[in-house]
Amino acid sequence: MTAPHDIDVLVAGAGPTGSTLAADLLRRGLRVRIVNKAPHAFEGSRAKGIQPRTQEVLEDFGVLREALAEGGPYPLAGLHLGPVTAPWKMQQRNKPTPDVPHPNILLLPQHRTDAILHRLLERLGLAIDYGVALEGFEQGADGVTSTLSTGERVRSKYLVGADGGASAVRVATGLGFVGETDDSDKTLIIDGVIDGLSRDRWHMWPRASAGACPLPHSDQFQVMIRLKPGDIPSLDHGALAEKFHGLTGLKLRDITWTSVFRPNVRLVEHYRQGRVFLAGDAAHVHTPAGAQGLNTGVQDAYNLGWKLGQAIAGAPDSLLDSYEAERLPIAAGVLGKSSELYKSLSKHRVAGLKRGDEERQLGLTYHGGPLAPAAAPATKTLHVGDRAPDAPCTGPGTKRLFDIYQGPHFTLLAFGPAATAALSDLPWPAAGAELRRYAVRGGRGIDNDYITDDTGQLTRIYGVEGDALILIRPDGYIGSIITADWEASFVAAANAFTPM
Template sequence: MTEPHDLDVLVVGAGPVGSTLAADLLRRGLRVRLIDKAPHAFEGSRAKGVQPRTQEVFEDLGVLDEAHAEGGTYPLMGIHLGPITVPWRMQRQHRPTPAVPYPNILLLPQSRTDAILHRLLDRLGLRIEFGVGLDGFEQDDDGVTATLSSGERVRSKYLVGADGGGSTVRKAAGLKFAGDTDQSDRTLIVDATIDGLARNRWHVWPGTGGKFVGACPLPHSDQFQLMIKLKPDETPETGETAVAARFHAATGRRLHDVTWTSVFRPNIRIVEHYRAGRVFVAGDAAHVHTPAGAQGLNTGVQDAYNLGWKLGQVLAGAPDSLLDSYETERQPVAARVLGKSTELYAGLEKQRLSSLKRGDEERQIGLSYHGGPLAPADGAATKTLRAGDRAPDAPCAGSGFQRLFDVYQGPQFTLLAFGPDAISALPDLKWPDDGAGLRRYAVHKGQGGDLADTTGLVAETYGITGDTLVLIRPDGYLATVITADWIAAFDAAAKAFAA
C-alpha cells in the first residue's frame, strides 16, 4: 500500500525560477509547497536584465505591468578614458511591432523580480516557507518522500529543484554537473549609492590586464550596481569603508549606503540530465552561466514555464513521455545560451568593445522547439511558422480582448481555425475534460466571429494561405499545424499533449 500524497509538487527554491513554476502550477489547481533555506527573500540586484521573451511570460502570469512600473530601460554605456567619457550603445533599441510587443530588455533588479512574483504567489494563496531547507529525499514509482530541515517528512508526486548552482536537489539526485568554475576569476558585486555620478549612463572604467570597474544605475532609486574585478588570489574586504576606499581609488568617486555585496565566480556548467525519475531541476540548478548577455535568470524562468504545464498535464493523465520532452526541449537551449554568454564574457576579458554589443539572440524571441519530440521536423507548417515556433502576437477583436496575447493568457491550450472547412470542424474536435482546457476560436476576416482579424495581421503573421488549424501550447509555442484530415490529425495531437 502506497503512502498518501500530501502534495502534487514540492518546489525547492523561491527565486524567480521556483516562484514562476509555483505560480504556474497553482493556476492549474495543483497542490504545491515552495520552500527556501534562506531566512528571507533575496535582497540584492544580481540578475537585473529581463529579456523580451521573459516579459511575455510575465504578461501571461499577469505581472508584467508591475515589472514595467518597477523597472526601466538600459542606459547608454559611458566608457571613462581619463577625462573623456565615450558613449556606447550596448544594444539597439527596437520599436514594438504587432508580433513583438516588448522588444527590448528591461532593467529590473532581481530583488524586485522576486518581490513581484512573491506578491503573485500571495494572491494565489501560497505562503513561501523561508528558513526551510531540503535535507534529502527518497523516491519510488509512485512519488517522492522529502525530509525537510524542520524534520518534517513530505510526500509529493514530483519534486523540482530550483535551488541554484549549489543545488541540494541536483546533488541528491546524483545528476552530473559538467563544466568548470574558474576560482581565479572573480568580481565583487555591490549595491550602493554614488555621489555625483550621472544616472543616464552605465559607467565603465577600463583597467589594464582585463581589470575594470563598472556602475549601472538601478531604476527608481539612488543606487547603482557596482562591478569591481578582483585579482586572481585576492580576498576582498566587503565592508562599506573598504569598498568605498577601493571604488574611490579606481574612479575618484565616493559611495555610501551599501545594501548588498557578493563575490561572483563565473561558473560554466550544465547538468547531464534534467530529470531523475520524479525529480527535476530547473534554472541555475540545471545550468549556470557567466553574467554576460543577461541570460541566466531568463533561461531559468523559461525552464519553469516549459515544465509547469507538462507536470499539470501528466498529473491529469497525459503520457509520462511528455515530461521527458522537458529535457529534450530545454537542454539544447541552455547549451546554446551557455556558449553565447561564455563567448561574450571572453570578449569582455579581452576588452573588446564588440563584446559589449547585444543582438537578437539574447532577446530569446527566436527560440524554437521545432525538430524536437513534440514538434517533428516533417510536420505541417504555414508560410511563416512551424510547430515548435513561438506564437507571435497580433491585433484582433473579440469578447474581452484586443490582441492574440490576450487570447492566449492563462493555463489553457488555444485552437485557432482559419477558413470555412477548418471552422466547420471545430465542434467535432474532442479534447479531454481533465488537465488544461482548450479554447477554440473561429478566425474571421474583418468584423464578426469568435475572433475578428480586423487588420488581416493575424492571417499574415501566422502565414495562413488556406484552411488551417493552429494549436497553441500553454507556454505560447505552436503545438501543431493541421491543414487536412481535421478530426484524425487533431485526435493525434490531443493524445500527445493531453490525457
C-alpha cells in the same frame, strides 16, 4: 498500502525560477509547497535584465505591469577613457510591432523580480516557507518522500529543484554538473550609492575593469569590480568604498548588498531523474554577460509547469521527458553565448558590450524536438515548436492574440471555412488544461463565435494560406499545425499533450 500524497509538487527554491513554477502550478489548481533554505527573500540586484521573451511570460501571469512600473530601460553605456567619457549604445532600441509587443530588455533588479512573483504567490494563496532546506528524498513508483530541515517528511507526486547552483536536490540525485569554475577570476558586485555620478549612463571604466549601472527608481547603482588574479576580496563596506575610490575617484556609500562572483559555466547531464526535476541554476549556471541566466530559468519553469499539470491529470509520461529534450539544448546554447560575451569583455573588446536579437530569446524554438517533428506541416512563417507571435484581432474583450492566450489553457485557431466547420467537433478530454477554440475570419464585427482579423495582420503574421488549424501550447509555442484530415490529425497531435 501507499500513504496518500500530501501535495502534488514540492518546489525547493523560491527565486525567480521556483516562484514562476509554483505560480503556474497553482493556477492549474494543483497542491503546491515551496521551501527556501535562506531565512528571507533575496535582497540584491544581481540578475537585473528581463529579456523580451520573459516579459511575455510575466504578461501571461498578469504581472508585467508591475515589472514595467518597477523597472526601466537600459541606459546608454558611458565609457570612461581617461578624462573622456564616450557614449556607447549596447543594444538597439526597438519599437513594438504587432507580433513583438515588448521588444526591449527591461532593467529590473532581481530582488524586485522576486518580490513581484512572491506577491503573485500570495494572491494565489501560497506562503513561502523560509529557512526550510531540503535535506534528502526517496523516490518510489508513484511519488517522492522529501525530508526537510524541520524534520518533516513531505509526500509529493513530483519534486522540483530550483535551489540554485549549489542545488541540494541536484546533489542528492548524483547527476553530474559538467563544466568549469575559474577560482582565479572573481568579480565584486555591490549595491550602493555613488556621489556625483550621473544616472543616465551605465558607466564603465575599461582600464580599471569596473562598472556602475544605475538601478531604476532608486539612488543606487549596481557596481561591478573585476579583481586581478590573486586578489583576496574583502566585503567590508569601508574597504569596498576605498577600493572603488581608488579605481574611479568617486565615493561609494550606503552599501546594502555585496557578493563575490566567479565565472561558473556548468550544465547538468540530465534535467530529470524519475519524479525529480531540475530547473534554473540548479540545472545550468552562466556568466552574467548578456543577461541570460535568470531568463533561461524562468522559461525552464514555464516549460515544465504545464507538463506537470497535464501529467498529474493523466497525460503520457513521455510529455515529461520532453522537458529535458526541449530545454537542455536551449541552456547549452545560452551557456555558449554568455561565455562568448564574457570572454570578449575579459579582453576589453567592444564586441563584448553589444547585445542583439539572440539575447532577447524571442527566436528560441523547439522545432525538431519530440513535440515538434521537423517533418510536421508549417505555414509560410511558422513551424511547429516556434514561439506563437502576438497579432491584432478583435473579439469579445480582446484586441490581440496575447489576451486570448493568457492563462493555463491550450488555444486552437481555425483559419478558413473547412477548418472552421471542423472546429467544434474536435474531441478534447475533460481532465487537464482546457482547450479554447476560436475561428478566425476577415472583415469586421464582433461576436462570440469568432475573432476577427480586421487588419489582415494576424493571417499575415501566422503565414496562413488557405485552411489550417493551429494549436497553441499553454507556454505560448506552436503545438501543432494541421492542414488536412482535421479530426484524425488533431487527435494524433493532442494525444502527446493530454490525458489518455
